[in-house]
Amino acid sequence: MGSRRAATGRRRTRPALIGGVAALVVGGAGVGAWAVYGGGAAAEETARSTAAAAREKVKSGPLTAAEVTTTAQRFLTAWQRGDIAGAAAATDDAEAATALLTGYAKDARVTDVTLTAGTPAGAKVPFSVKGTVRYRGEAGGEEVGKPLAYDSALTVVRRAGDGEPAVGWRASVVHPELKDGDRLVTGEAGTPPVKALDRDGGEITAAKYPSLGTVLDGLREKYGKKAGGAAGIELRVVRGKESKAAKASDKTLLELREGTPGTVRTTLDPALQSAAEQQVARKPRASVALLRASTGEILAVANSGHGFNTAFQGSLAPGSTMKVITSSLLIEKGLASVDEQHPCPKYFSYGGWKFQNDDEFEIKNGTFRASFARSCNTAFISQAPELEDDDLTRQAKEVFGLSMNNWSVGVPTFDGSVPVQSAAPMAASLIGQGGVRMNPLNMASVSATVRTGNFHQPYLVAPSVDGRELATASRTMSASTLGQLRRLMSYTAAYGTAAEAMAGVSGEVGAKTGSAEVDGQEKPNGWFTAYRGDLAAAGVVQQGGHGGETAGPLVAALLKAGG
Template sequence: MGNRRRVAERRKTSPAVLGGMIAVVVGGAGLGVYALYDGGAAAEDGKHSASSTHKPVKTGPLSATEVRTTAERFLTAWQHGEVTQAAAATDKSSAAASLLTGYTRDAHLKDVTVAVGARTGAKVPFRVKCTVSYKGMSKPLAYDSTLTVVRRTSDGKPLVDWHASVVHPDLRDGDKLVTGESGTPPVKALDRDGAEVTAARFPSLGTVLDGLREKFGKVAGGKAGVELRVVRGKASTKAKLSDKTLLELSKGTPGTVKTTLDPAFQAAAEKQVSKRARASVVVMRPSTGEILAVANTDHGFNTAFQGSLAPGSTMKIVTSTMLFEKDLVHPDESHPCPKTYKLAGWTFHNDDDSEIKKGTFKLAFGASCNNAFINFAPKLSNSDLTKEAQQVYGLGMNNWAIGVPTFDGSVPVQSGAQMGASLIGQGGVRMNPLNMASVSSTVETGVFHQPYLVSPTVDKRTVAKASRTMSSKTRAELKEVMQYTATYGTAAKAMAGLGPDYGAKTGSAEVDGQKKPNGWFTAYRGDLAAAGVVQAGGHGGDTAGPIVAALLKMGG
């Protein structure tokens, strides 16, 4: 392992692996440091001498020795099956003991060895090798993990910063590892043309395939196999994370699930997001709600379906729908966009402190001028935007049933300055590319069609419906301002050459502690709609815009 150092166990007999312990191979030097550290084993048992009881609490950065010896103490105890001692070397001993015990008892992992890598600051990487053994079946398993050492405030003692990911990087706190007969049979996912969809073929779809198995495994006609898997705890379940298979000991017989994914669009979406860090995109068919592609730069979490991010100015589509329906303004009416606007003690600014003294609402929409929207706040009730999002766009109801877990947007009722911020997609408003692709789809058709990845006929599930439909006049006005934005406004550069049956909206969402805003872009072209976000990318027209436009160009 290159820069990794292995320490060899000096015992003639192998240590027992108890309670799910990792067997760390630690040399005499490492054990010697452990014995001498912090007063030795006696001090660990609390038998301090009188002269040490008033020892001042140590503060400040951890030394290299403190990091190394703390990591070795934890890993050595783990090796020897000393759950209590290993847990005591962490800052959350109860949680650590529970997961370490289950490592052997539930996950059936044995013959574990660890190779420790080069320390970087307080972080210590290590590689785990072990065997999964269950009812006469066994397979080797190897993976990399990392621990971090922190100093306990109360007494200055260095301890392992405990998280479940120390045991395995795919674990979140509250999750556990289990080996056994899977309660859910595997599934073979097919694209709309009947070809198999795999994570090897489309890396972004790993989490999607996990979700498909969880949802359709028992109804697709398959038979469960034996596997080591991550079983999600309460927090992960709340975050809509699916169980994950880490290793198959015996293959089950998969059932077949056909999806709406289009292989050409999926391949193109994967290619587009790979050009940017932290990019996500969704492509769908407005007339039906079929999802044609979903892709993320980062494959560990499906931001495109489950992200919860402020959508910035793309939310102005929903806000404009409300304003048009309430007859508060219309596209060609004169409406100013002042440089600043004060609301409930806040002073709102436009991007680059721009202003429009004499212009139409359509011009303000196309230029994405914030205060042309926020200055309507005094004429609105706190719940108006929430009702518009729910009733016309189907957002924020937590009832979408697309075939895999999703976050369905959130537009909470807010007051004062926060309500004003919501009108421009800040405040408490949260969305993801799936939600915003659906918004453009609803504008294009005038009717909310809940997006879906697997036809509802497969499992007879009920898809979400909007409680009302926008008027034909409102739809025409929305298409007018979105077309103007795509032709002359902030989306014009990305959408060049795609008209005339098109519309778009850009967005930039500020995030606390982030130098650049998240860049958003949502658009439709004929019977295609797409939305994307590039986190910390900057302006949406320059970042997410080219990704979305490239996919819309495939519509002919």
Template structure:
């Protein structure tokens, strides 16, 4: 309907006050947008200004309350009325060459996802952000089920003319959507699976909330071979970008049940439950526990449930990387556990000045002392004696990392140790620069030190599907391995890991880490350790020092499994 007609109908019907907010009903569409007009909208309007010549004025300045609510209303009204092109035009998609993709996703909401009777209800804005609820029905070949979820949008000024429009991103349509993803309702391409722990208990998100991405990955990998039959579902079908990021398709609503197949995992019910409890107490925490002698994954948990950062995260590992670097330096004769090793306050390399935490120094100390206290300069000082690809080769050949070939049963990021030069190469020695890891990778590093050999971690036994697992091309010498264990044991007993690891010795070892992140007040806190035939690693993003944040999580799980 035209703009004049909508305005006229608003005048005829008049606004209704609902819960202290104004409910504007667009005639015939059944659309209600609740806009909070308190808080000085008129005053806000005065902050908006225009530029350029008369007739071609470009609006600038902060958005007023009225501009935010009207822009949100235009978009939500067009979307609800299934006018995909108009809805896309009410966003800034054209400015980013995404208008066709936006229109296609919005059109597919009805055509492909088969969602009808849509009712979009906007809540009170917070600045330029407007939350809204979605209610509708999904219908497929006579089967109908209700759909309800919450989303939000943000209003911005369009670059071309300054008009207030919705900031386009697929997650506005549904929070689980990313660029290139689609919503589709139909016979599921992959049959469902029931996943079981090592003791035969069923794994569900009701029991283990953070396993959602893991269960999605198991279905994608084994659904067609586990003996199940597909049902009818509304699901997110991933596009190229999401597939590259190893994100699995996601079921949003099940219209008719399929017959699930079954997949047995290596997860320990006791350790998984403990891991869930421990990460739930910390924001942005992730942890993995595995068995060094075999590579079996015994627990994986994340306090944020939408993304499996424990398996797929890509974060600078900070000083936990010094385990790999130490093995390299010892092999090359550049360090020895009990020999004196330099640890000055600062070291300059490649034009960068590297510091220790609080600029401490150790005079006349051993390499073991530097490792235990996590002295950065003890490692940076050796950069000039290394080739640019030495650390990369060490990570690949000994620890099985950075080759993108792990096959654990679900998608993973297998670590990245790129070849670098000058200052970035030096930074990589202490887990900064371009090095990226996740708790699965770092648990595997600790496990390799404990067992003496890299065993690729796995969640589903390779015997189930006869898949080939990754291997390392060589092992450390007995002398190097012995010294590396000595470094980690000393750190667990007397170094930065001692408080967390108290009472868990003597067959143990650990390393802490703190990774600085641009724009983040506190570093990501890392901790990796082993005890007996268990190894674990955790990270608490923006949590602070690893010994204080991730350390207690890891230590508690090593104790629980011991």
């Protein structure tokens, strides 16, 4: 009934242009009424406009500033008025837009929407959203409501078929937290909130540790119903198939009535978590993870971009840090030995691809130790003819516990991928390119396995909390292989590509650098993995350049902080 009154009492106001910026403010419009009762005359006008456009010549060429501004105004004004049909018609996917904008009123229960456009940047138009979220439960229940405010953006494109300017439809237009297939829902939350604690009993909040927002979402999804809390009333993002496949958790956007949280203790160390947050803040697109090598306890995790947990869920080519796993394979098969001579030519061709070293260097009459320390690509590629297609995959799974998608950390993670490949892609996998994908948690675990000699699955919540089983590896390296691998990493930390970053890191140490080329990037992703005593860590700086110069100092600083 409230929506009907809002519809009949709405006031029509034209968008105002102030200094060339569209300030779209239409007073008191309730979106819900239009979602339920349709657009009326607006729908007829849309049909006439569509028919006329079909008769015109298809437009092409760059968008003009006027086309961008006018299209954005048309979409935002219609959405604000509650004219779902009109707003959807201004996009390049009317069906998807209609569904999500209708749900914005019906399911998310957002009313009194005010949209204000900002200054366009090319075809992109930022805008602010203000509204009120209202919810009434059972018949006669008390209505609760809270104001809602956030910023979003849209991009104007030429629509396929007629070339007319239209809003390029993405779910993120409605709210930046939405991925395609996600929904906004207001109601009694199915999962109670949790109060997450660090290993010392202190409360973990996103305000205190900005990197942990997604971790807290994951903890609530996993433990909310088990931790003894009671659900509240919330506006939240409910993930669709695509997001669930990427292991994204539902996310609370606004609490209308607080629930009673249960308590979950984690393995995070407050001092090390603070240090990790400080380190990633030094570099854009940086991510790190720190473990206790002997147990797998996760002591810290941080990302300089707080919207996605790359450290746990990233899927990136690890570059030459993968050579730790490849070296263990080559040593086991008798294809390499620390002090024996090993080829490191400028180039090596395999499977139709020509591989080379950074700056086309070569090492004449050098040992495998020298090739590992300097990160010689061809030293590894040259052994591809001696390997079976599945050798590297089996090594990663059987010894390092990777690429099986069975880690049970306590929150969603990507557990590494080393697919079976052949010919040139198989050779590329040996140096962490091809189809190999990892994240800092995976590579910190690799260093931990070298340090202790056994794979210990990383975990954020102790398995004793919920009785879950941790992943295991089916075998360990021989003492000889393990000893040689430690010598390789120790030498690299002291004299190789990791030496500058590891200077001043005392004790039993080992390290490996990596740089992973990515199509379309001017600079490679910089990787670094290392251990010190009972600590193991890894990091990546996307588009940062060489790992020793970018991720290396971040990882080394964490190892020092944990000393």
